[in-house]
Amino acid sequence: MPELPDIVIYIEALEQRVLDQTLERVQITSPFLLRTAAPPITTLEGRKIVELRRLGKRICISFEGDLWLVLHLMIAGRLHWKEFLVRTTSVRGRDRIGTGSAARSNATRVAKNRLAIFDFPSGSLSLTEAGTQRRASLHVVQGSDGLQRLDPGGLEVFETDLENFAKVLSSANHTLKRALTDPRLFSGIGNAYSDEILFGARLSPIALTQKLTSEQIKRLFDTTRTTLTRWMDLLRAEAGNGFPEKVTAFRPEMAVHGRYQKPCSRCGAKIQRIRYASNETNYCPNCQTSGKLLADRALSRLLRSDWPRSIDELEGIRSGEPGKEGPPKE
Numbered sequence: 001m002p003e004l005p006d007i008v009i010y011i012e013a014l015e016q017r018v019l020d021q022t023l024e025r026v027q028i029t030s031p032f033l034l035r036t037a038a039p040p041i042t043t044l045e046g047r048k049i050v051e052l053r054r055l056g057k058r059i060c061i062s063f064e065g066d067l068w069l070v071l072h073l074m075i076a077g078r079l080h081w082k083e084f085l086v087r088t089t090s091v092r093g094r095d096r097i098g099t100g101s102a103a104r105s106n107a108t109r110v111a112k113n114r115l116a117i118f119d120f121p122s123g124s125l126s127l128t129e130a131g132t133q134r135r136a137s138l139h140v141v142q143g144s145d146g147l148q149r150l151d152p153g154g155l156e157v158f159e160t161d162l163e164n165f166a167k168v169l170s171s172a173n174h175t176l177k178r179a180l181t182d183p184r185l186f187s188g189i190g191n192a193y194s195d196e197i198l199f200g201a202r203l204s205p206i207a208l209t210q211k212l213t214s215e216q217i218k219r220l221f222d223t224t225r226t227t228l229t230r231w232m233d234l235l236r237a238e239a240g241n242g243f244p245e246k247v248t249a250f251r252p253e254m255a256v257h258g259r260y261q262k263p264c265s266r267c268g269a270k271i272q273r274i275r276y277a278s279n280e281t282n283y284c285p286n287c288q289t290s291g292k293l294l295a296d297r298a299l300s301r302l303l304r305s306d307w308p309r310s311i312d313e314l315e316g317i318r319s320g321e322p323g324k325e326g327p328p329k330e
């Protein structure tokens with residue numbers, strides 16, 4: 001799932017391409033994507049984009065008239081940009097892609113995964129979602145009130161201090177893995193970067209938040225910021241002037257995430273995993289759990305009991321939304 005560093009880089013790339021541009025045409029090709037009926041999405045056509053903003057793991061695009069398009073990529077949603085060099089040739093070129101059979105099947109696959117297309121004078125922005133599950137969502141809302149209703153309410157780690165971070169972290173007695181990835185507690189952190197942060201801070205993913213020492217909390221706070229900053233720098237350098245087309249949760253530069261059984265870059269021990277729900281967390285037993293290799297099953301039980309039933313449940317919750325799990329208790 002694209003997390004804070006990925007979303008920031010997407011937004012920077014979009015700012016360079018669509019800020020101050022008028023949306024000419026929008027096509028929604030998946031019936032599951034758009035979650036709001038009013039205002040209709042076609043209202044955005046003919047309006048200029050005036051601002052882009054991140055809200056947790058969501059990308060928010062503001063149009064003239066204080067209308068916001070809010071996009072949540074969930075796990076497999078990705079954005080793509082196709083520049084119109086000379087517009088007419090480019091459109092014709094697009095049609096020509098379907099001539100060979102390999103090209104045709106590729107084009108069919110892309111078309112099947114494409115959920116929406118936004119056309120601007122300078123290029124076309126499309127949203128795809130790999131796989132068969134349709135989880136990515138789009139909302140069109142009016143003003144900051146509408147935007148606020150979509151805000152899970154998590155703390156922005158770059159806009160807070162240690163004291164506030166500690167308060168939010170220990171507001172409920174969760175495992176560290178759960179607390180870091182709960183969008184109501186912290187903004188923009190998911191499965192991949194929480195693994196990397198916990199490795200950096202040498203903390204166990206199943207340590208309980210209310211049992212941490214103040215020294216451990218400070219280390220976590222500092223490491224959260226340095227880890228996210230390092231990844232933003234890395235992804236920014238990788239994208240360069242191009243559009244970020246290689247957004248993935250698994251990168252060779254990662255220390256533990258997606259590296260089960262590979263050697264730890266710090267101590268050489270084999271990276272371990274704990275499976276829970278439909279997820280897993282990766283950690284180094286030497287660096288993070290005092291050298292103890294704990295039974296996967298026992299850990300899984302502990303994490304699972306601290307976990308909502310599905311990722312959609314965790315991502316879908318909004319602060320104080322009735323009928324769902326409420327905000328964490330003080």
Ligand SMILES: [Zn+2]
Binds near residue numbers: 264266268285287
């Ligand atoms: Zn290690």
